[in-house]
Amino acid sequence: MQPTSSMKEEFLKKWQTGLQIFRPSIDNTNVTERKKAIKLSADVAMASLRKGTTCWSRALIQKTAAEDNFLVRQMLSGIKAETLINKKLPKKTVCHRKIVRRSKKILLRRSRSASEEAAAKAKKLVKRRTQGLRSVVPGGEFMSNDVLLIQETLDYIVSLQTQVNVMRSIVDAAEAGIER
Amino acid sequence: MNGATEAELLLNCTDMSVLERQKAHLKYHHPGFDPTLAGFLSGPSTINGGEIDGFLGTAGLDLPVIYGETTVEGSCQFGSGNFKKRKFDCVECNEVKKMMMMMNREDEEEEKSKITEQNNESSKSITKMKNKAKKEQNNCSNDSSKVTKESQKTDYIHVRARRGQATDSHSIAERARREKISERMKYLQDLVPGCDKITGKAGMLDEIINYVQSLQRQVEFLSMKLAAVNPRLDLDIDDIIAKEVVSAPMTNLPLPTTVMPSYEMVNAGYPYEMVNSGYLHCNPMQQVATSSDQLSCFNNGEAPLMWDSDVQNLYSNLGV
Structure with missing residues (x-):
């Protein structure tokens, strides 16, 4: 599942349209502004590749829309931007704090053997890592089950690799152009 | 005497x-x-x-x-029980689980008494579902490709109830879920570099998190770099690409194979750019020239002619 050339190409097109939208507003501004514009457009381009089929892309679009609504609307003009931006993500699973505490107490009261203890510890470690992954992947907190989370992570990594590959080749090219 | x-x-x-x-x-x-x-x-x-x-x-x-009770009657019960159980699971669970049930048939025969009990409890619902299950089974059997897939699947599905393991639908579903997760994790292992040497879920998750974070940071860094390199945002991607086409063979001469994808990408990307006439920086004829013989163009010093005055202005602005 390496990033394919067709994916890169599509990303490039989307990114370019995003930059074109930005061009009149952010010409001749400082570096951080430009950087922000480039980053935003690249993110939206990456997310729009999936056309809202994945959870992470929807979350990313919503996040960027909160930052710069105009750009996202312009960039997603091909797709139904409104539906994507306002599309509701799956509900967060909320636990009642009292119930959780009580059940933890009950669990602690139960005497466990050494192997059970080790298994519980390993489980805890994995759970913590999963929580970390949730915070890293956009929209991860909405993915209720682990299978979905890992699947989305797979897709997200492939998209990120595409983005990084394209951006690096362009930066290299730009640098080479300046050196000349 | x-x-x-x-x-x-x-x-x-x-x-x-x-x-x-x-x-x-x-x-x-x-x-x-x-x-x-x-x-x-x-x-x-x-x-x-x-x-x-x-x-x-x-x-x-x-x-x-005694025999009548244990073997004859028992086998009757077991046979029907198995049959029912499997059908029940056909309805309830997905194909994987069904597969597992098929594989577990032997194991189940050891635990048939349990299953028959379960079946007795849920016999009413089973009889209701029986018709549905039959239809499904027929569908499955009709689909020859599916059957072959299933037979291929048997090679690597290791989720099966061993002796003493529970065979109720909940634990089988849980086992199937774990199997799915580990399968996805295997894909992730292939995708994330350096992850294939790590065993254990926690370590792998750690590595994945690190990799995702590093990719995100790379995006930040690259966008920063791009913003710093281009004083104006109008240094368009298409002429960067054109430059990349020209410069890539120069920079990466020892490794032509790695350059190939970018060629493909760029050459495939051109028609689109030409249709989008607003951002044409090199006309089609010159583009043909670049794509056909890039090195000679560049070496002969024809490259500056290819670019629009816009880009040349940029160069002068940069002081190159």
Whole structure:
């Protein structure tokens, strides 16, 4: 599942349209502004590749829309931007704090053997890592089950690799152009 | 003397029992022989025989009944139970689980009593679902490709109920879920560099998190770099690409294979750019020239001619 050339190409097109939208507003501004514009457009381009089929892309679009609504609307003009931006993500699973505490107490009261203890510890470690992954992947907190989370992570990594590959080749090219 | 005693004994023996007579006889022939031992030898044997006979008699009567209960009836129950159970799972679970049930059939036969109990409890619902299940099974069997897929799947599905493991739908679903997760994790292992050496879920997750974060940071860094490199945002991607086409062979000469994807990408990307006429920076003829013989163009110093005055202005702005 390496990033394919067709994916890169599509990303490039989307990114370019995003930059074109930005061009009149952010010409001749400082570096951080430009950087922000480039980053935003690249993110939206990456997310729009999936056309809202994945959870992470929807979350990313919503996040960027909160930052710069105009750009996202312009960039997603091909797709139904409104539906994507306002599309509701799956509900967060909320636990009642009292119930959780009580059940933890009950669990602690139960005497466990050494192997059970080790298994519980390993489980805890994995759970913590999963929580970390949730915070890293956009929209991860909405993915209720682990299978979905890992699947989305797979897709997200492939998209990120595409983005990084394209951006690096362009930066290299730009640098080479300046050196000349 | 011998004869007299024998006669006497025989006379005495008339009102003695057969057993005692035998004992006496033995005692007579082998004077040193212990009568108790003889009694042990002769007495119990007959009793035993009687016992055995009686046992056999009862057993002969009882055994068919027992077998009838255990084997014949049992197998009937088991057969039907299995059948029902599998169908039940066809309806409830997905194909994988069904597969597992198929594989678990042997194991299930050991735990059939449990299943029959379950079936008795849920027999009503099963009979309702039976028709549906039949349809589904027919569909499955009709789909030859599916069947072949399933047969291929058997090679690497290791989720199966061993002896003592639960076979109810919940635990099977849980096992299937874990199997799915580990399968996805395997894909992730292929995708994330350096992850294939790590065993254990926690370590792998750590590595994945690190990789995702590093990719995100790379995006930040690259966008920063791009913003720093381009003083104006209008240094368009298409002329960067054109430059990349020209410059890539120069920078990456020792590794032409790595450059190939970018060629493909760029060449495939051109028609689109040309259709989008607003951002044409090189006309089609020159583009053909670049794509056909990039190195010679560049070496001959024709490259500056290819670019629009816009880009040349940029170069002058940069002081190149």
